[in-house]
Amino acid sequence: MSNYSSESSAFHGRGVFKVYILGGGPAGLALAHGLTQDSNASFVLLERGSSLGGLAQTIHWSGNGFHDLGPHKIFTLNQALMARVEHLLSPEDWLTRPKKSSIYIGGYFLPYPPSPFSLIQVYGLASFSAMVFDYGLAQISSVLTSKRPLTFEADLQGRVGTKLYEALFKPIALKLWDDPAQLDVKLSQGRVQTPSLTELVKRSLKMNQSSNFEALEFRYPKGGLQKLWQAIATQTSHQGEYRLNQEVCHLTVDNNTIRTIHYRDRITGSVQQIPVNPDDWVVSTLPLLKLTELMGEALKPTTTTRMQQIIQLNDLILVFLKIDQPSLLDESWVFVPDPNIVFHRLSEQESFDPQMTPGGSIICCEVMGSKTRAMSQRCDSDLIALVKQGLKDMGYKGFSVLDQRVIRLPSSYPVYKSGFEPVLDTILSQLDRFANFRTIGRQGSFNYIGTLDAMDIGYGTAEWLIRQMTGQQEYSWKQERDRTSHYPVLD
Template identity: 25%
Template sequence: MGSTDSKVRCVIIGGGPAGLTAALELSRAGVEPIVFEMDRQVGGISRTVDYKGYRFDIGGHRFFTKVDRVHNWWMDILSEEFLVRPRLSRIYYQGKFFDYPLKPMNALLNVGFFESILVGLSYVKAQAFPSREEKNLEQWVTNRFGKRLFEMFFKTYTEKVWGMKCTEIGADWAAQRIKNLNLGKAALSMLAPKLLTGKNQITTLIEEFYYPRLGPGQMWERVTEMLEERGHPVHLEHRVKTIHRDGEQVIGVTVVDASGKEERYEADHVISTMPVRELLNVLDPLPPADALESANRLRYRDFLTVGLVVESPELFPDNWIYIHSPEVKVGRIQNFGNWSPYMIPDKSTSCIGLEYFVQEGDDLWTASDEELIELGKNETAKLGLIDADKVIDGVVIRMPKAYPVYDHGYKENIDSIREYVDQVPNLHLIGRNGQHRYNNQDHSMVTAMYAAENILGANHDVWDVNVEEEYHEEAGTEKSHGASGERLVPQRVREASPIELLNDAFAKYDPVALGGALGVMIGFAVFLATAILLVQGGENVGETLALLGNYLPGYDVTWAGSIIGSLWGGVFGFVIGFVTAVAINVTVSIHLGKLLRRLGVLEGSLG
């Protein structure tokens, strides 16, 4: 089929946010877009599934962005259909709900006094005797929060999502994904919140967000209607079998429809949102062996949602809950009525979605729908969130390749692929799977807008879209780490050289960090001990503890005294920690110098 009229024709592979954004932008600019979507529904993982009138969001998609262009685009498409929704998300652990993000007082009350002391001691231990190397997530988190908090709030959920042990996930991911959260600052903010202001505050998550009345899929269903009105219908259930190229140009695609019929479409440009691993394998002729091998090494994490209809008008107030309890497999639970009440046709019922992070072909992925619905019903009841007998219906939605995985060698593989793709100027890779990049919806849309403008003559670097800059999970003003624009997912640990191992093993203490940790914990202990005595009351309250006044000027067992005592405790703890760290660093430096000199002599003799 040849090009019609004299228009530029662009074939777009994929009907998700990136593909449909590119199609509408090109259509408005006079370019003919032809969109092929392999599934029977548009939206990708931002779709909304309709099951007997109940609408299911696949993963939970807030409409919040720092990119004005994207925000305005959303408002232009669905301005009257947006709701402003309050955000409530919590962590479920050991039968209790913890605020997310974590709030010190809430966490303290939930774990209890004695567990709080153990958490504090674990934190002090981590500061005094940190792991000498920080190669993996467990070491990185434990060094900053202590072993007990790591096991409570990091270990189980991370391993559920990524299917890897925390000891296999690189520390770099933790360093950039868990930034601006500090246990010392958290405790200080609870004791004296006014002392933490401006850029030093712990970043918080947004409290409200926009959400389409009928779920995120409503956005992409409307864009599809607009394209059809403009004469560019989206072709559903059309799988791209071959992308034809002639030298350094793509010239068309061959697609297969639901009936098995093949048809070839010529194209001046091809925009692809399909998984880049599959893209390189359908090129004809195939790309060079090194690029193809790099593509075949890319990995993905898959995802399924078990939707349950419950005969109860109210279940829990959250939009979603993170499930950190290791005794169940479910990772997150959405309550769709709390996203939008219009997603529930029968107001005497509720609709929830249980999210399982899986690998295509594993036991959960291959289980029958009936088995998965029964599993979801039993696990939610086990957590105490629903009455299993009130579940009246269910449905299962499977989403392959939902999360591109950044494992060891990922960057080298992408670099090899880009080196080849950059030689094909009319092949444009955009979106999450198109670039094998863990973008959110808004930044996938920016890549689409840039690609469309490039077709019209611009020169944007689509790979340079910065998905971390002041991202929507942050309220602070600090720029995030890294200029590459990566929204990080776990990277497996790499092997270190002997010299790197020695430097890691003899890593220096941070005197300020150790002093601060001891100061906060000692000060907090004095405050807490005093507060407990005051709450208990009685005659001669705190008579023994009052002896501290001999060492801490101004301290007595009163509320004012508790503040004075905590400040003195902080000062003494800081001094002790600072001096201890400096002394250890001097001793360690002497021994490290000797070992490095010996290693240098050994390497010289072997070389």
């Protein structure tokens, strides 16, 4: 068994309880941190990987430096949450980085979101005028109608008009998820923030210094996101224990209560178990579909069937290139809706912390694999070749590739199919009926969220648990679920 921190010194008694946390991503780690900040509760965290952080890890690439699993900015409009995360590290351990993004369309790099004037050079005056007219009609229609859009496509068409939607938003949706006419409106409302016409004009004229729909700058921990997870592990070790390389393989359920956690050591292969006391809690951040394996017959057959019907997860494939130049991009990241280029987003670790990639730069190209886009079946060499060709087609040149690697994150990207939400609510309500069990986070509640959103859920769960154990029951779990059901992503 591999423990990340010192052995737990907690005890069990009235007013003191233990929480078993399944999964060591941002939500699970924030839960552990919140418990130790605000109570004398103890915890045991089980993580199947060899390090903490989940999809927000920092990886050491031998001989090439360090990089995250894709671009992860530290930003939120929730100032209390932002301050709490910043206080994990000392002020000198934080960088403030400008956030500049662009979108590659028709051979042009346009600022994202594209200004009205920048679209003229791509589409010409006649097509642009038609887009503006169509946009205006959409804005008028949105004021006059009370009909709520139900799909990604209907929502974006209503916000920006059909012509602009077809040119900008539909291509990227097809690359990332699936047919946007079959995607739920929650996906567009959470993932695609569009400015008002007034803000667009002000941004074009450089009159705006802030934005209500995107981050203009962000914070980043020196050395990578792993510094945050290391800080939480260090600060919570007096009340908790981190068991790495431990994969949960079964949950024994009796009388609607979790009684035993069975887990397998991925190094030795041995299977061990933890008895769960009556006053203890089990909080899972594991994928919802994983629960069908862990709980087995304790779940109603209809619950399992419904999960399998609505939960669709695409595969994210990250192609990393170490190049001999100190920097390749002018932007933090570039969106690439062009269907002829294999990746949908391009980023560079140098934009987050230049000191992480000595002797050059590390480029990250994100490729999505889905049911209709069979990229996951491609071998690494094919993917690398396609990525290099895509960079060449975009006009990037004057650099040499020193090293290359592919990291696959299967079933990691949630896809909201139209009408999924009422079914998901029913599933979560059924799972919440287990007396000492809750499932939370990006994977644990099928919630398409960012790093700080996941941490917010973890902190909120800690606060709720503490209220339950101290008799403050006026705040229901349903209220907490509702609070964390929608997070707009500010790109």
